Amino acid sequence: MTSSPQRHSTGDLLGHQLHGPTDPIRDVGWDGTHARKGFFTDTSICIGCKACEVACKEWNRNPRDGDLEITGWSYDNSQSLGASTWRHVAFVEQDREAIEAARESGRRLVSLGMPTVRDGGAGSEGGGATPSPDTPLPPTSPPDTPEFRWLMASDVCKHCTHAGCLDVCPTGALMRTEFGTVVVQDDVCNGCGTCVAGCPFGVVERRSDGTAAPTTRRGERKGEQPAVPKEGVAQKCTLCYDRLRDEETPACAKTCPTTSIRFGDHDELVTSARARVAELHAKGMTEARLYGANELDGVGGTGSVFLLLDEPEVYGLPPDPRVPTADLGVMFDRAGIAALGMIGAAVAAFVGARR
């Protein structure tokens, strides 16, 4: 994210920018005392310990999820982000063919020049902050393509620059904080669920009773738990808003043993993320690419930035996330033209009738 945002004139609606690069904090009227905060999740050093999932639930007192049955999805038994699981670690097992494909797709990103923009604004970008023709391309055949690899990646709410959930919320329950993050206010949310459809990443979810009925596979009770709080309202990662206000690191980043999850000022994280990608590229790991660092993408870049080792789809992430309100301006204009046209037609009809 640039520190002096350029406004895209076409995206403005009633003084509110709807897409493209911007400073989301000043956008909504905060004085900018705080820098925008975010995560940089470097999946290349994730050991899949899931301490982030547990620390998040502990701190936020979220209930246990799911039905306590093994999924068969490698070591992933929580499956996705949801109302009660605000950090989720994906496990992807890949053979040599998939690894080579990932390297090749990464190499293409690099050779496109950086940052890359696919048609309509790509979610991933190839790497380095300043594209330079002098930068040598990584070797085409890294020496040690392994036979097999096991990708692990901790996913979280993206805290988008243009947050679909926030933009569509009819009650104002979703707010942009002074840290540039997006938070649900439980006591305002009426559970309408509009935000669930508004999130291009599928992050927001309304909390049911927090757990499915006890599994019936063995006909035994499993893991009773106390009544679930905040039932029926939209829930998602707050980037530990309460901890940020106390100048504490969010629980997941605090607990991560390998610093795979880093918390800090968004701009600094993006800079170091780009440096990390360049470092991996120098080792021949062309599969490394950033996700969410491109402010020209469909959500104006995200507050949570990821270093991935394959296409986003492999991790269950949308390749081209796009905020649903991105076209609101155009739609508004078109709707206006349509309205004018209809009015014109109506007038013409009357005028014609008089003839």
Next chain:
Amino acid sequence: MANSDCIVLQGGNMAEAHPVGFQWVAEAKARGATVIHIDPRFTRTSAVADRHIPIRAGSDIVLLGALINHVITHDLWFHEYVIAYTNAATIVTEDFADTDDLDGLFSGFDPESGTYDSDTWEYAQAGGGEVEDAGGEKGEQSSTEGDHGPGDQLGSGGAPLENAQVERDETLQHPRTVFQLLRRHYSRYTPAMVQEMCGIDAETFAALAETITSSSGRDRTTMWGYATGWTQHTSGAQFIRAAAVLQLLLGNVGRPGGGIMALRGHASIQGSTDIPTLFNLLPGYLPMPVAGLHDTLADYLDVVSGPGQKGFWGNADAYTVSLLKAYFGEHASAENDWCFDHLPRLTGPHGTYQTMMEMLDGGVEGYFVVGQNPAVGSANSRAQRLALAQLKWLVVRDLSLIETATWWKDSPEVASGELRTEDIETEVFFLPAATHVEKAGSFTQTQRLLQWRHKALDAPGDCQSELDFYYHLGVRIRELLAGSADERDRPLLEMTWDYALDEHGDPEPESVLKEINGYEVVPASGEGGDRTAGEGPGEAGDEGGGSAGSEAREGVGRALSGYAELAADGSTACGCWIYSGVYAEETNQAARRTPHGGDGPAQAKWGWAWPADRRILYNRASADPDGRPWSERKKWVWWDEEAGRWTGSDVPDFPAELHPHHRPEPGTGGVDGLAGDDPFVMQSDGKGWLYAPKGLVDGPFPTHYEAAESPVRNALYTQQQNPTRMLYPRGYNLDAPSAGEAGVEVYPYVFTTYRLTEHHTAGGMSRWLPYLSELQPEMFCEVSPALAAERGLTHNDWATIVSPRAVIEARVMVTDRMRPLRVDGREVHQVGLPYHWGVGEEAIVTGDAANDLLGVSLDANTQIQESKVASCDVRPGRRPRGAAAEELVADYNRRAGVTPQTGNQRLTDPEQEGRG
């Protein structure tokens, strides 16, 4: 670890089992280190390593031996280091015969007892004679059923030698130098053998050898890290020894980024061996005395420290007398041998497995189970549960109602009708325990670092800390015994039991820490103090009760600054000599928490490391024989000629003012016997041991044997299994046939058991927690696609796994992370089984226990069970219920021709007996 240039993780799954410690591997990698993971399975550690090398479980000594061979053959060993700091140049007695001579046995084997007499392994004595055997009668202890545990008599110092007046040939040309014997011993451990036995191809082996040798030397260091993947074998101690030999040859011991890291498991498992929960050790790795062998303190000390041996075990008298003073206070005096007779004596191995079998034989009345869950977590857990039913009473102290507390109503044996609740006479007491955040105390972690934690909140309800529980139990027992004239009660009554108490009447943990640290004994002002046996029953119970707060204890003076202050004359008391200094200057050094440990690479201001706050052991070896750092990059401690002392980034692990060129008078023992180039100050000759003349019960060199159960033939020797392994031929502890025996095809697959990050061992600290249970909710088995195809297993469906001991079921995980290995000309399939689940009604998640499948075969050095390799069959579908399950196992055993004698022959070829 962060200082290392190459980290080899073998016999451990560090990222999964030690995720917090793994931050240092991550840091080393970020600094450019190469990380290699050698493991049967591709795990979360492999996922972030530079390279994963799959290996057949249990074949590690072949690989390590081949690396040793490679390093010697290609002259890649660190000459200056090896000649000066190891026993490479030492000459061994000519009576020694190696495994190549005896087809898998060393000289001195007695097939009857299954033990070695190590006399023929000794160093040749300078001047021609052989070294006198100080503890000559060792090994002759009384024992049950041919059990033996001579290793039990030796503390961490290993075996004593007489003073090290050894013959050395520093040209290493003499055929009986350790170096030449080593070269010969490993000459058949070749890349081809690695291919044949480990399933690792020559190219991969060459790459591994190149990586570790190019990352060793003056300027670079390589580190090995292992965990239970090495210890839990019938030759487990030798796996680790093999790595030690290799690391010594490469000069990677006592230097930053080098060494062999024992990755300990739970928060204070290191502490639980330092101040042991083990039957054969006293605090500080002093051995437990043995009946008939250690009748007097003098007998005992003779074995712990030979009178002329070099180094710091020479002061074992000071450590032992100070320990007895800490135990028995003013009752311990020179006249009564410092109450040495109050210590219990061993009559044989009293490990957890022997105790379990004794229970089944009706020989154990009561049992305390604390911090473990044997009904799920111990090998042959089915036998464990049956054994518990033979007790009169059982006390379980735990956080939750674990299976060991509820087996009498919800175990698989109750479900099958084998046990009937109404018939079980065991009285079970469950006592709730406080968690680590509900009590203060120290954790000792894998780097030997003591870290203090403060109490965060009071324990709920009746939950009590261990300290409070045992203190009050002791007070009550002493109340009951007060006035007793029975000799048997004297140790309890004369024990010091007067810690400072807090406002609740509970002992202050720091008061215990000071006792562990050691203090000057203040002679009693009046007579006897208040702890004598003769006092009235009421008074005994009051002791300490009046002195709320941290009042000084009777007889307790200044805290000692370290173990160098300990004396053998009764003027000092010390609960654990290696921890001495942790409370120096009356300050809890373990509570130091300067961020990042302050400046300097040793991070010395965080916690406190035993011994004497040294962060790297044997760090004299980080300097060359003249006392100069081997290189600028790897400097750690060095000799400061001007100041006339050792200095550097760490506390030197060496006499501070001993000049590197100092040579003692021949024949000098103890600390004064150390030469300026004897960095291994706890070894009786001051040298690192490439060859162990004593101390290991199964041989001076690590030698490959197959596991107790293995479908693969030992290609190196006729001898298939470790001949000293501890055998328990019992109906409930049957073994599968091994390669070369009839019926081996009935149990064709190897299974290995292990942990997952999400759970804690037998589940006591995770299966009751919803956040952890949901992450790994069900027992599963990991199999390769090839094995799944061979046996018709379907991903996410059920499989039944059968061993000669039991049958269990598990969900199937078919994954490329499991890879069949080409071994001995055929495919060997391995089945992975996490062991966290147990059958019961209390936990959030339950499942069959992998440990039911395991038998009890133990490493004779350590009494540790072989839980990383055993034989099984796998078939699709769920297991039979009730009596049908037992019938299935019986049917398998009939087909395999299994009897209690199967797999329990010591010698593979009985003809060998005469030769041993």
